[in-house]
Amino acid sequence: MSSSKIFVARLLGLDVFDPLGDRLGRLRDVVVLDRGLRNAPLAIGLVIEVPGKKRVFVPMTRVTSMDSGQIITTGLINLRRFSRRGAEQTVAADLFDRRMTLLDGEGEVVLEDAGLEQQRNGDWLMTELYVRKDAGRSTFGRPRGEHRLIAWNEARWTSGAEPQGATSFVAHHEDLKPADLADMIHDMPAKRRVEVASELQDERLADVLQELPDDDQVQILSHLDIERAADVLEEMDPDDAADLLHELPDSQQELLLELMEPEDADDVRRLLEYEEDTAGSVMTPVPVIMAPEDTVAEAMATIRQQEISAARASLVLVVRPPLETPTGRYLGAVHFQQLLRYPPPEPLGNILDKDLEPVSDLAPIAHVTRELATYNLTCIPVVNEQQRVVGAVTVDDVLDHILPEDWRAMDPEDLPNPTTSTQ
Template sequence: MTVFDPNGDRVGKVRDVLVALRVDTAPPRALGLIVEVVARRRIFVPMGRVTGVDANSVMLSSGTLNLKRFEQRVGETLVLGELLDRSVTINESGRAATVVDAAIEQTRTGDWVLSRLAVSEPGRLGRRGQLRQLAWDEVSGLALPQTGQSAETLIATYRELNAADVAHALQELPIKRRHEVAEAMGDERLADVLGELPEAEQIVILGTLEEGRAADVLEEMDPDDAADLLAELSNVDRDRLLELMEPDEAEPVRQLLKYSEDTAGGIMTSEPVILSHDATIAEALARVRAPEITPALASQVYVCRPPSATPTGRYLGLAHIQRLLREPPSTLVSGALDDLEPLRPEAPLAEVTRYFATYNLVAAPVVDAQGRLVGAVSVDDVLDHLLPEDWRERARRG
């Protein structure tokens, strides 16, 4: 089938459909189309870009495409390339059959699913058998196995979940399986998931990793999360892991470990968005667009004298992004500063909570006695310390 962009220009030809099989009888979700463009290059087009399908063509919502050559990942299945000619069992009769075609359709929620299969039953004396159309759940043999599933495949089924949901899913697995999945995850993904697990679970999983790998994962964690985790370890284990970390990654964590965990210094992050006194509003807005910055930390930028890494030079003030959005991009951030009194690192949690409530904030600066910015507290850090220690476990149990 030919693929067209919104202007009616030809993009290429559909060569296959990529789906994600599931472990139960639910129809697989169609992830996207494999489209062949110029020079026989095959690219991936997400199903969310498809606005219409008829008997001869596919229409896309945008003419902008990612021309990176398609590379299939673990847990992804090509309908034409891998499902056709697969043997299945018809549930009603128990007879064997062969898949000869498949149908995808759009649900009321807008998702596309592989809803039906055309299967051929073997005929007698070598003759072609009966051709039947069946719903996906009327056959068996194609879903992901409930047992013997590789960790890579399971990780692939978690790919689109956020870290908190993956953490919930991990806790439902047997301990051995949980550790296998953690071992197979990439460092960055595992770091995000660890930050959403109860501390006891974090310690257990970290302890199953080889020390060098554990240090790599700690480097990928937010400094405050890494400090919280290391604070629960013995002094010997903590010092050994800090030594294995890259010095520039370990230093912010060491600084945070100096503060009591129930103070502003103990719950802050040492990596807020920091700008120099001559930075423009355009620069500030560009900085907070970075995907790794949380929404809470992206709500404010902090202006300081050099150096710009914590602990900084003299703290000059903070600017709210909402305020900056109303100002010309070429003007200086320092002209739109709020003179809000910052928190001190030793401020107890009760004082931090009152501070947030008084000024209706989602993030706040932390400045030491020398007038240097040492970090920022975000509202999620405050909530994490106000809730009971086992709040994640309670949420998992409903």
């Protein structure tokens, strides 16, 4: 081993390699075994996220090098999805932010990091704890208090202690993509899942909720204060917010919609009116819409906005006023690549793709999927019977509906093979 002592927080997110230098995945947690009051917890393995977003267990006996730069393993890796057994605990997900009582009588502390030290026999023990004396929060919501490094046996878990604010877990994973963080939250025990989700800022929580299975979304939203739940729904894409509200009782739906900003609530209400599995039920009601006299430069400035997803930015819909959905008559579309090929002053009306046919808001999702695949599109306009644009369907909107309902929890090899699916 290249290092005899290292802290878990420094390991999180590190790349894991095999002896030949090929990347296996990324470290997401360390698994330790509680051995009672007389023996320090034993680190028995690592949780590694391999391609396909699946988390697998790698025994410490397979780890040949571990430091703050990289981790190297040897031997074959079992690709079975990791799950806790017996007295196993994951350090970042289960132990960070738990309260401990100092045995010197100085009160309680919160665990923020854990030091692992390799013994002469090769075992890795959790020998040190990096703790914070809880002193409330700063003006900006950051936890305050004196930090101390103590031996593992200088404190005990406070009776009945559960993860508190999940502050350290969120801080250690703030750079994760929403889908990756959602995958970690999905694997947590129910109570821990709610604790971590509640610690996220509204916008971050909205992004994560959109990546979680329906049951997880409902559980988390139901544990939020009703006003905060409405705030989070406002931050979600309207189609995802509508899907989530579909899973709630009608009375709760209406209460949340009443608490949302009227403009956001109106977009969601329109989507809720559509039958499930139609283009209208999965579309976004806020695609990129412009007038024919608008220029290439104005279109580029619009799609450059951070809140516009890559899929929506791929297609500018050109219509007669009004430009809010439902719009005036649909004239055509301008693809992102066309914007790159024409000078900034060029009016959009001069470079329209008039051959791109919109789909009806009542069309079944199967039809929309076929159109996207046939014409190699990532976004397609949706119109009502008066040929007014009411939204757009992106490729990610339909993927959630053609994959199995529990696809997020499935191993990649268990997903349907698209080459053998029926058309």
